[in-house]
Amino acid sequence: MLQKEKEIGLRAVAAAMAMTAAVQKEMTGGDTLTKSDRSPVTIADFATQALICKALGLHFPGVPIVGEEDSQAIRQPENREIFTKIVRYLKLYDPALDEKMICDLIDMGGDEPDGTFWTLDPIDGTKGFLRGEQFAIALALVQDGQVRLGILGCPNLPVGSGGTLFWAIRGKGSWKIPARGGIAAAIHASSLNEPPLMKFVESYESSHSDKDTQLDISRRLGISSPPEQMDSQVKYGIVASGLADIYLRIPNPATPDYREKIWDHAAGSLIVEEAGGRVSDIDGKKLDFSAGKTLHHNRGILATNGAVHDRVLEIIAEIAANK
Ligand code: AMP
Ligand code: MG
Numbered sequence: 001m002l003q004k005e006k007e008i009g010l011r012a013v014a015a016a017m018a019m020t021a022a023v024q025k026e027m028t029g030g031d032t033l034t035k036s037d038r039s040p041v042t043i044a045d046f047a048t049q050a051l052i053c054k055a056l057g058l059h060f061p062g063v064p065i066v067g068e069e070d071s072q073a074i075r076q077p078e079n080r081e082i083f084t085k086i087v088r089y090l091k092l093y094d095p096a097l098d099e100k101m102i103c104d105l106i107d108m109g110g111d112e113p114d115g116t117f118w119t120l121d122p123i124d125g126t127k128g129f130l131r132g133e134q135f136a137i138a139l140a141l142v143q144d145g146q147v148r149l150g151i152l153g154c155p156n157l158p159v160g161s162g163g164t165l166f167w168a169i170r171g172k173g174s175w176k177i178p179a180r181g182g183i184a185a186a187i188h189a190s191s192l193n194e195p196p197l198m199k200f201v202e203s204y205e206s207s208h209s210d211k212d213t214q215l216d217i218s219r220r221l222g223i224s225s226p227p228e229q230m231d232s233q234v235k236y237g238i239v240a241s242g243l244a245d246i247y248l249r250i251p252n253p254a255t256p257d258y259r260e261k262i263w264d265h266a267a268g269s270l271i272v273e274e275a276g277g278r279v280s281d282i283d284g285k286k287l288d289f290s291a292g293k294t295l296h297h298n299r300g301i302l303a304t305n306g307a308v309h310d311r312v313l314e315i316i317a318e319i320a321a322n323k
Contacts, residue, residue, distance in 0.1 A: 067109020125232025140266035145290025150267035196222030236268025
């Protein structure tokens with residue numbers, strides 16, 4: 001089940017990984033736009049969304065795609081230069097593409113979540129991408145509110161390797177493969193039981209979570225080194241493969257109404273769960289992918305190796321009770 005979805009998805013994400021790695025190396029300051037929510041978007045975000053939508057549209061016509069980007073900004077005359085670069089990168093993959101076709105491909109990702117749909121974050125961790133650090137290409141298939149297939153392309157993991165592709169199909173475990181090809185290997189969350197020995201990861205960007213509280217929690221667990229900071233869903237890949245044990249994302253007090261986007265968590269959360277780990281929000285509730293484009297019914301994220309999950313939830317509740 002879902003074999004064709006997995007094969008086509010992996011191939012499309014691997015192609016996008018190679019393209020984005022090239023873009024990341026060649027980026028200049030002018031290759032970035034600022035969206036209305038003040039977040040950055042680059043030529044790689046648009047080009048990846050076009051490339052992956054093209055593959056999905058060809059092989060799975062009629063299945064909605066809920067992607068993060070749309071073509072509106074690159075159609076503005078002042079963004080001509082950026083658009084030209086996007087066209088140039090995409091023509092390397094398909095010389096027949098023209099500007100109109102590229103905008104249409106990007107806008108294939110403009111569907112609403114409903115029934116069975118794909119969700120795509122073409123560049124998750126754009127800020128990490130711009131710093132030359134970690135980012136991920138995240139694609140997931142959601143069916144009736146449940147993530148069934150998750151694919152995570154991590155071009156800089158490990159650094160300098162050509163990248164790692166992770167995937168999971170619900171009920172079939174989690175896997176990784178070197179992006180340049182090789183043998184697929186099952187991955188497993190760590191079996192550590194002693195919190196003080198555990199590795200704790202969090203977002204690099206301070207505004208995306210509550211780092212003071214996260215540090216407090218890691219200390220209460222007895223962990224002496226500070227949390228390791230890393231952009232994007234690469235954190236889920238790290239927990240799923242046993243390289244870290246706890247990924248915590250407590251809402252930043254400055255943005256209490258922020259709701260997590262489905263494309264920021266669908267692929268990664270399934271990969272951790274299928275690797276034997278546990279994922280919930282910070283109240284211990286399962287992530288609810290049936291509430292539209294955001295995880296409207298959830299607050300924050302906790303992904304762990306499973307063993308330490310309840311202990312972290314307890315500490316979060318204790319802190320909340322004493323506030
Ligand atoms: P990370 O690198 O794990 O922080 O994940 C990057 C994602 O954080 C981006 O794709 C954004 O969608 C998301 N993000 C942006 N603003 C916030 C916020 N205030 N709180 C939580 N996440 C955010
Ligand atoms: Mg994202």
